[in-house]
Amino acid sequence: xxxxxxxxxxMLMLCACNKPQPVEDSQAPDENVQEQAMDKAKGDSTKNENxxxxxxxxxxxxxxxxxxxxxxxxxxxxxxEELSKNVDQKVDSSIVYVMIGGFALLLILIIISLFKISDLxxxxxxxxxxxxxxxxxxxxxxxxxxxxxxxxxxxxGDIVGLQDEIEALKKRVRTLENAPVTVSExxxxxxxKKHNTSSRFIYFGKNSxxxxxxxxxxxxxxxxxxxxxISSSEVKFQPVSLDRIxxxxxxxxxxxxxxxxxxxxTMKVDKFGRAAKEQGYWKVESPVIIYVS
Numbered sequence: 001x002x003x004x005x006x007x008x009x010x011m012l013m014l015c016a017c018n019k020p021q022p023v024e025d026s027q028a029p030d031e032n033v034q035e036q037a038m039d040k041a042k043g044d045s046t047k048n049e050n051x052x053x054x055x056x057x058x059x060x061x062x063x064x065x066x067x068x069x070x071x072x073x074x075x076x077x078x079x080x081e082e083l084s085k086n087v088d089q090k091v092d093s094s095i096v097y098v099m100i101g102g103f104a105l106l107l108i109l110i111i112i113s114l115f116k117i118s119d120l121x122x123x124x125x126x127x128x129x130x131x132x133x134x135x136x137x138x139x140x141x142x143x144x145x146x147x148x149x150x151x152x153x154x155x156x157g158d159i160v161g162l163q164d165e166i167e168a169l170k171k172r173v174r175t176l177e178n179a180p181v182t183v184s185e186x187x188x189x190x191x192x193k194k195h196n197t198s199s200r201f202i203y204f205g206k207n208s209x210x211x212x213x214x215x216x217x218x219x220x221x222x223x224x225x226x227x228x229x230i231s232s233s234e235v236k237f238q239p240v241s242l243d244r245i246x247x248x249x250x251x252x253x254x255x256x257x258x259x260x261x262x263x264x265x266t267m268k269v270d271k272f273g274r275a276a277k278e279q280g281y282w283k284v285e286s287p288v289i290i291y292v293s
Contacts, residue, residue, distance in 0.1 A: 006055060013048055129208045129213065134280050201229070202229065202235060203220070203223045203225070204224060205220075205223060207248070209250060209253050210253045210254065211281055212281065212284070224248070225238065233276055234276055237274075238273065239290065246261060253287065258290065259292050265293070267292045268293075269288060269289070270291055273287050273288030273289075
């Protein structure tokens, strides 16, 4: 639009410069005047052409400046878009990092909570087992105390009766033969030996970790381990049979098995296990080692 406007302006200027001067009818121009007029017209035409050229140059410069401004505006717009994209990318990456950090922290808290819950369960179960063992031990003591006392009194009564009979026989012999007689007491020694032999062995059921909470009669179907007393507070033990230890869930705490037990048919004890008595229950100090085949 600007080019067309400049073009019309230049054409009007050219038309105004080339318009012939009016000549009075009363005066006839001579040749010199005509030549001067022609020279003047040529000079004016040259000036107009120079002005037109300068105007075209200015118009071209203006157009160049406008184009440069458009290019700069386009570059600025592109820079703004790129800056906006970079800002969006940084914001998105920051959000992603924050979410990843949050999930990692949550996972760590969950793992710590699980460990604490597992530790608390283990402590609670051990406390419950110990309490159960104490209760069972007290019940066993209450159940067996009267019979043990009765048996003890019965044995003492038998011994006293035998001793009385022996003394009576002694008096008779002395009276008849008038000679002292010395009589030993083999019955007492035999009874004591039998009692000691039978009380050397104790029997346990299933273990709870490294704890034997119950002592069972040897005829009980739940017997899994047989122990031999080393002292009043220490025992060495071994499995009663291979089939009975197959059903144990926590067998590794009390039995070390060399080879696989799944298809095994026989077992051989390599080393007895050992347990110590603590407050009414037996705690395994070293597991029994067996070979299976």
